[in-house]
Amino acid sequence: MHMNQMDFRETARASSRILMDTSVRDTVPLLSIxxxxxxxxxxxxxxxxSVFALHFDxxxxVLVVDNDPSNDALALQEISxxxxxxxxxxxxxxNVGMFxxxxxxxxxxxxxxxxxxHDDDLLLPAFAAELNxxxxxxxxxxxxxxAFQVVILDQRENRPQEIPKDRVVDAHALTAAPSKGLGKTRLKGTREFFFGNPFCGTLGVVMRRDLALSVGSFDPSWFPIADYEFWCRWVAAIGDIPIVSERVGLYRMRQNESMVPQTRSAFVTKSRELRSRMISEGVVPGFYSLLLSTSARVQKLMIDRDWLADGERIKRSSAxxxxxxxxxxxSLTRLLPHR
Known part of the structure; x- marks a missing residue:
C-alpha cells in the first residue's frame, strides 16, 4: 500500500514535557505501555x-501522554x-488531537x-501472562x-436489550481470573481486513515500535477509522497479523461521540473509501469491488445494532x-485460496 501518509518521524516535531517521572531508566524496556x-x-x-497490578518477567x-497542555496542578493532584x-x-x-x-x-x-x-480501558492478568x-x-x-481478543465492558446507562448479555462483564471477577495459558492463534491478512477491523481501537495489540515507525503514523484525516486504516497499511506492508484467542483486556463502551449520527455515518463512508483504495492498489482481488456497496450497507446495519436506542429492537431481516x-x-477469506 502506498505510503502517502505522514511518517511518525514527521509527527515527532510535536513536543511534550515531563510533569512527573518516577521511572527507573537504567534498563531499556522490552515493552512500552x-x-x-x-x-x-x-x-x-x-x-x-489495572496496569500496575500486572506482573511481567x-x-x-509505562508512559502517560496527556493531550491537555494546561491544568498541571490538577494533573499532579490526580496522579500523586x-x-x-x-x-x-x-x-x-x-493539543495534537486524538490520533x-x-x-x-x-x-x-x-x-x-x-x-x-486507551485511558478508559483495562488490562487483565492474561495480558502479562501471554507476553511473558x-x-x-x-x-x-x-x-x-x-494481537489478542478483548471483552466488551458495556457501561451505557440505557444499553439496549438486543445487545447480548455476554458483552457485559464483571470487571473485578475477570481481573481476578487466572490466565488459561497460550490461546489459539489465527492469522488475518489483507482479505480479512478488507471486510472489517477486528480490533477495538488499539487495545490488546502489541507491535514492534521500529516497524510501526516504518509503516507511518495514524493519519487523522481518516477519522474516525484511522486505526483501521493503519492496520490495513500494516498488513499490506509487513504481513499478516496473528490474533490470539486469549482475552487480555476490557474495552469500555460509554455514551460518547461514537453515538453521534455524523460519526456513525463517517465510519461507513471512510471504510468504503479505504476498501476502494485497497482494491485500486491491488492488495485484494479486483472483484471485491462488486462487494463495496453491500459491505457498506451491512456495516451500517451492524453499527445501528450496536448503538440501538433504548427500547429499539433489531429487525429480523437485518439480522x-x-x-x-x-x-x-x-467463504471469501477462509475457503478460497489466497494468492
Missing amino acids: AIPTYKRFDLLAETLE FPVE RFRDHSFVYYKNIE GNWNQGINLARGKYVTIL SRLLQPAAEPAPIL LAVFVWRCLVF
Whole structure:
C-alpha cells in the first residue's frame, strides 16, 4: 500500500514535557505501555491500577501522554497516588488531537515493542501472562506484531436489550481470573481486513515500535477509522497479523461521540473509501469491488445494532442480512485460496 501518509518521524516535531517521572531508566524496556489521555482522570486512574497490578518477567515502561497542555496542578493532584509506581507522565505542549496523541505515545516510547492503551480501558492478568510466554521465547524471534481478543465492558446507562448479555462483564471477577495459558492463534491478512477491523481501537495489540515507525503514523484525516486504516497499511506492508484467542483486556463502551449520527455515518463512508483504495492498489482481488456497496450497507446495519436506542429492537431481516454476509465473508477469506 502506498505510503502517502505522514511518517511518525514527521509527527515527532510535536513536543511534550515531563510533569512527573518516577521511572527507573537504567534498563531499556522490552515493552512500552503508552496511555494517551485527555481530561478523564477518573477513568485514567482505573486504567493505571489495572496496569500496575500486572506482573511481567521483562522490563516494561509505562508512559502517560496527556493531550491537555494546561491544568498541571490538577494533573499532579490526580496522579500523586501513583508516586510509588514506575511511570512517566508527559504533557503535550499543544493539543495534537486524538490520533496525534497516539502517535506521540509511540514517539516517546523507548521499548522494542509498544502497545497503546486507551485511558478508559483495562488490562487483565492474561495480558502479562501471554507476553511473558511469547516475547521471551528462547528458540525463535517473536512475531513483529501480536494481537489478542478483548471483552466488551458495556457501561451505557440505557444499553439496549438486543445487545447480548455476554458483552457485559464483571470487571473485578475477570481481573481476578487466572490466565488459561497460550490461546489459539489465527492469522488475518489483507482479505480479512478488507471486510472489517477486528480490533477495538488499539487495545490488546502489541507491535514492534521500529516497524510501526516504518509503516507511518495514524493519519487523522481518516477519522474516525484511522486505526483501521493503519492496520490495513500494516498488513499490506509487513504481513499478516496473528490474533490470539486469549482475552487480555476490557474495552469500555460509554455514551460518547461514537453515538453521534455524523460519526456513525463517517465510519461507513471512510471504510468504503479505504476498501476502494485497497482494491485500486491491488492488495485484494479486483472483484471485491462488486462487494463495496453491500459491505457498506451491512456495516451500517451492524453499527445501528450496536448503538440501538433504548427500547429499539433489531429487525429480523437485518439480522438475517448480517448472518448471510458473514457466511459470504467466511467463504471469501477462509475457503478460497489466497494468492
